[in-house]
Amino acid sequence: MTAADRTSALDALLLQAEVERFFSAEAELLDERRFEEWLDLLHDDIRYWMPIARNVRFNQPALEYTREHSEANWFDEGKDILRKRVQQIAGGDHWAEEPRSRTTHLVANVRIEGANGADVTAKSRFIVCAFRLEHDVDLFVGKRIDVLRRGDDGLKVLRRTIYLDQSVLLSRNLTTFF
Amino acid sequence: MTAADRTSALDALLLQAEVERFFSAEAELLDERRFEEWLDLLHDDIRYWMPIARNVRFNQPALEYTREHSEANWFDEGKDILRKRVQQIAGGDHWAEEPRSRTTHLVANVRIEGANGADVTAKSRFIVCAFRLEHDVDLFVGKRIDVLRRGDDGLKVLRRTIYLDQSVLLSRNLTTFF
Amino acid sequence: MTAADRTSALDALLLQAEVERFFSAEAELLDERRFEEWLDLLHDDIRYWMPIARNVRFNQPALEYTREHSEANWFDEGKDILRKRVQQIAGGDHWAEEPRSRTTHLVANVRIEGANGADVTAKSRFIVCAFRLEHDVDLFVGKRIDVLRRGDDGLKVLRRTIYLDQSVLLSRNLTTFF
Amino acid sequence: MRLADLIDNDAGTLSRESFSSEEIFRRELDRVFAPSWNFVGHTSQLARDGDFFLSRCGTEPVIVSRDERGAINVLLNSCRHRGMPPCRYDTGNATGFICSYHGWSYGLDGALNGVPKFKERYQGKLEREKWGLVRARVCVFHGSIWATFDERLPAFEDYLGTDMQFYLRALLQGPDGEDDGYEVIGGIVKWQVPCNWKFGAENFAGDHYHGYSHISVERLSVGLSGKTSRHNFAAVKTPRQAMSVADPRRGHTIRASVYKELAVYDAQEGASDEVNEYYRRCHEARQKRLGDKSRLMIHGGVIFPNTHFNSAGRTTIGLWLPLSAGRTEIWRWLFVPRNAPHAVKDTLREYYLRYAGPAGMVEQDDMENWTAAQRGAESLVGHRYPFNYQLAMGLSRRARAGEWLGDEVTITEDVAEHNQRAFYAHWANLVAGES
């Protein structure tokens, strides 16, 4: 390929690596329970949305996931609520997380779908395992679409859409972040 | 290292990134049920093979997986049959996939083992989760070896070997692609 | 960015790719049961440590994992013991692995935390699945911190810390390597 | 253990085996759930003819459908030929249901309309009219849909009783006091909890006492008033009296408060000006419409055995579906005022999502505690030490006859386990009594 192609190909690589590093570092903050620092990775205007999956006829895909801003969702909120969740866990009196769960956030298949201006859109797959107390195990599996916005202090999550594959949640709680 | 080494190292990186992007994009097509488009990623001469695992004596590894072209396998077919499977799901009358399962294809440990001429051989690990209806969960774990052939319209899967770790399949069906 | 920045960014990429390739190749050796070759990837002075997780008060994180060199751990050993484990499996008379388990080692979220001199420190997440006999399935999930030392024959694992998320191990055995 | 020893109403104690014994669980299915009316959904989910959704009637999977004549049907979702569910979509619009096994087809009302090879091979042997989907008895009460498969059970209104009709109707009144004032928002929240279904029942019935469970969220402000605490009404200055209301003969229970005087609107839903204004107007309209009765604020309750509702600014209805003694599936419907502006609906919706369910900052701690308490119910040594329900025992009384609080019910003011005792007394009669 031409030198120019090569350069832009390498630029794409650098961006890919930056995004993957961002997601890995984010996962570490969550698994190490450094939730305050995690909040700093979220844009102040973040929309954090996890719809509920429904079983519908093959030709009605639009019905499959509950709609943002109008239907019931697992999560459909902004940074204010996310901050409250962090404050709740921090106190050691949020019994659903006291003692703390041991979580592993695994992010894979990161693919940058596009970048325009300051924003990068990335698709990924996740497996989040949460172990707590002696025997409890929860497994959360699905897909994520992130819009990352670049600012003076690097990338921030501007929008996160989380598609959880479960319909009836087989766990009692969703106390972990995705 | 020398400039030349560096250049070839970066070339290797570009190839690695291209293959990972290919697998991620493929996984998205499957999880988004864009099966027709997925077929376009397969070479017309593809061999799609998933042997059955057997428990054998440590010094008889050759017996561990059923042989291609002569023994029973989970899959051992070409594009014609894969296309029929896609056509079957497309109708909305393939009850095992109606309503559709919600799948997540997670591909990791992608390692390019070699490239000769137009062909690239890549090893990887996969976890495929399939959720359907209210409560059903299937977990498929194993290894993949892909031979990708480069043509005018990019890479195509020429050969896919899928080693599923289960011996007795603990699921009722294998309606997802790997 | 400046040409110098770009160069060092690309260097970082090359290192990242090298480490990921190292982990992928290692996982393949384990899953293909090429344990002798796997031992060659370990530094002669390796410390291989997997502590036991405890449920403790949120403000006593230091108590959460058993301490190296003084408390009970799942693993807390050097190359000599690891070699014995390999020799034990090799004989075909280590019943816990005869017939052999079918394992898949999946490593993700590889993030290089730092490199000083010959040593590279990398954090990662793992899912290890072990299937054996007709129906047995074990799932091991957690985090890894590796210190890799570069020598004449490439990188070697100098130190591996494995944080398994389970507290009570829900499996009868830990016959796989992590 | 002897069933007669399950409960000691005088001591105010209940055996832990009530929560952990699979034998008692099987009796519950037979004697508590089978002979009960169950909430299965709301008319706002069936806007057009042909609309349907899947639900549960106790343990039973049902289709709730609206047919060509606009009638609402509750059908056992199981083909009469080999049991296959003819409907496998959570929701949709259809003209009928075809079973994917052998192709028998049913109408929206459950009628068996089509049978392959009917003429040639059944030759009149198959009486088609007798082999439609099993139809449940249905009652629509101020928009809520109720069903039972028990033919001998009294009509739903009698099952409720006069007083509970009043309370359930009140629950379904919009913030302005108008009947059937709510609609369901799309998406039923469904999840599972590894505990006995009665931990939920007694919590919704009248657990004013478990504040300690929620100290973490009480530190924060999650309500609409902007005030610290999880409840909107925490902002209201008008003094009120908490009370537990129970129908001992039927097992229904209500958590409520009565304001000592007509309450002033204190911006308890003052999340934004628009929302604030809406609720202020509703508040006034409600006082005008209901007068003295507007002093009543229902917090929630339980229609025996497992239909739970919340109110007091959060109108939700939940089903606690028994899977086993130690496992329960919960379905939760979220309601918003039918005529409210979008901003109000959306504000309420967000409040529900951060409050309730597995992602709810409040209910997460309930779920955790119930799950842990279940382990205690399973302790074998523990079986020698019953649970304690003595809170405010002996302080209940018949509601003042003739007064609008009802005269079939008994009441305890302030924090109490009055409703739990009433719930379990009725429950134990059914489980342990002659059948």
Next chain:
Amino acid sequence: MRLADLIDNDAGTLSRESFSSEEIFRRELDRVFAPSWNFVGHTSQLARDGDFFLSRCGTEPVIVSRDERGAINVLLNSCRHRGMPPCRYDTGNATGFICSYHGWSYGLDGALNGVPKFKERYQGKLEREKWGLVRARVCVFHGSIWATFDERLPAFEDYLGTDMQFYLRALLQGPDGEDDGYEVIGGIVKWQVPCNWKFGAENFAGDHYHGYSHISVERLSVGLSGKTSRHNFAAVKTPRQAMSVADPRRGHTIRASVYKELAVYDAQEGASDEVNEYYRRCHEARQKRLGDKSRLMIHGGVIFPNTHFNSAGRTTIGLWLPLSAGRTEIWRWLFVPRNAPHAVKDTLREYYLRYAGPAGMVEQDDMENWTAAQRGAESLVGHRYPFNYQLAMGLSRRARAGEWLGDEVTITEDVAEHNQRAFYAHWANLVAGES
């Protein structure tokens, strides 16, 4: 429920609890599976002395081995000392089996040959000849291997009955009509389905009626003829009569067709010239060899209780291994004509793989429907509404005495639930009858 009410043969109905009750399941293990002959494998899997493979005899794990004298043994795979399975390899060749717990060693015939410290520490107390692996009774029938641990059961031939000997023998004849004409291809397909084992039994017994399950694959061409449809014989123009054949006294059943005249070969296996030619030659050889009887085409059937076979272009034998009332493990052996060229074997093999098992485009929809139907069998309200088996009731008759279709069996022509009724009538006798 009362066991007497499990089945109503006159009404043609069967209780749903037959599929969902764990109590009935335990009776089945005792009264249906224990006293039965079971297919455990095929002689082609044991080419050399010392060859062995693991299998199941009903619920029991067994070793099937060929010993030094060429004899076939079926042994309970459980050490007599502490129960450890002495063989843990699915297949292989060995001189015997050593238990990895304390090292007792057994011969290929199960004899206890070696006991550590036998002389010093057992001192004649241990009667070694009495402590070999438990041996099953074995019968080899035209290449198929059958076993039972029941000493009182009649010989396999009597268990089959005269007519079923004819049908099973016919099944095992190659496409050219030669006896024992098939061999197993390597790799037994094993998987689990969350449904009762009898959903499989009644499907293989005679469910000609569930075409609707397979409309998706019928749209496509998956057979060898290249014609649309899943079956090769769909290409045959010679008119034929479907029929269900059952032995009511033993519970065995056959799905079959009889061509109204000697069938013409219509390239139904015409996947390629080579395959086509092979089958044409076999077709003619078969007609020459069997004459009028070559009009019979067996589709499949069930040797009571849980050995299932398919035929009519797909020769496979399956075991439905009961794990619980609601869960079953399936093992499937795939057969190809012993003397066919590789191209034929490979073509058949690919046809099987796309047709059968969890990756089979046809059987996937069966599995899905059985799984869903199991939920219906578990419905508590459903227990008041039995399953319907009325299809073509009252149309069965004794086979014409003396004719080659058999005279112990009863037959219904065309689509019917005749075989299911016969299967369940016999099953109910065993489960509910005096023992």
Next chain:
Amino acid sequence: MRLADLIDNDAGTLSRESFSSEEIFRRELDRVFAPSWNFVGHTSQLARDGDFFLSRCGTEPVIVSRDERGAINVLLNSCRHRGMPPCRYDTGNATGFICSYHGWSYGLDGALNGVPKFKERYQGKLEREKWGLVRARVCVFHGSIWATFDERLPAFEDYLGTDMQFYLRALLQGPDGEDDGYEVIGGIVKWQVPCNWKFGAENFAGDHYHGYSHISVERLSVGLSGKTSRHNFAAVKTPRQAMSVADPRRGHTIRASVYKELAVYDAQEGASDEVNEYYRRCHEARQKRLGDKSRLMIHGGVIFPNTHFNSAGRTTIGLWLPLSAGRTEIWRWLFVPRNAPHAVKDTLREYYLRYAGPAGMVEQDDMENWTAAQRGAESLVGHRYPFNYQLAMGLSRRARAGEWLGDEVTITEDVAEHNQRAFYAHWANLVAGES
């Protein structure tokens, strides 16, 4: 099966259902575990007042705490109000335990100290002193802590019996023979095995016979002597006599050896000079302190029913916690000499980690075999073929009265299933006998 047929003491056989029947399992909980003393931990885990850790007493979750007065308490970890465990930390230091459900608070001794709204709403109805955490009876024996919730059970010393007091005391003596010579290292190893708890019991009771399980590790050198083999004492040249010691009336058992003369120290712990020197000194101190009795080397044993210990260079105590007939949770405490230098403690620790538990090169093969043997215990045909316990039958004898080996116990020298027979004879009396 008839319970009377569970065991045949004369034939030396035991029914496989003893390991697989859930009915027998329920009887075990009631008749074996409830009336037993259980090891729950060690005083070295409670260095300071306020220290606590979670443990199990048979099936029961308990808190083991040291209160303000230094007293050790074993408390059922279940709130008396609704059963919630008031302590959810595996270990820590606290002034008491607050239940997170409704906030009842308990002291380190289990006293119910705080009840929200106690005065206002319980109004004397709640007798607080009667509603503390359930306290177990506790006995501290040479540093080990034992507990039971059975009030009628004899004192721990009588439960042990005179001879077993001697053996258990000896086990807890340091390598220098000093009483209470060990301390626990941090971190209890916990895991689950899918087999019946008695496979562990009989292994620890006296399975000298399963060497074949460990041939892989015997090929290697994992002991401290550097010699091939897994055992340190393999290096000792002084001849010794293996023996099985059992208390038939109580079910306790000991695996031991007696050196034919005072043993010479053969660097069996010679991992390093420092370790070697330490053990040489201890060896001499022990012989001086114990004299002739120092010829005794305890390998391990079982305090009936499920407290297992290892000795002979590896001092560990394990609990086999019954979850179901087919599943067991194991907790393992690892001990090091209290006064040894760090090098010795660390060397021992590493030896334990490579030897014991799910990552132990030795015990991995035990776990695998027990798991596989459980499948054999579940075989239905197998239920007609009991397990064999005939090894060295008829060779046991009463210990020489008056001699220090004890006179309540019976002994068999060399490899034997003597202890297993004694264990099961006592077990069967409890399970099948009149209660």
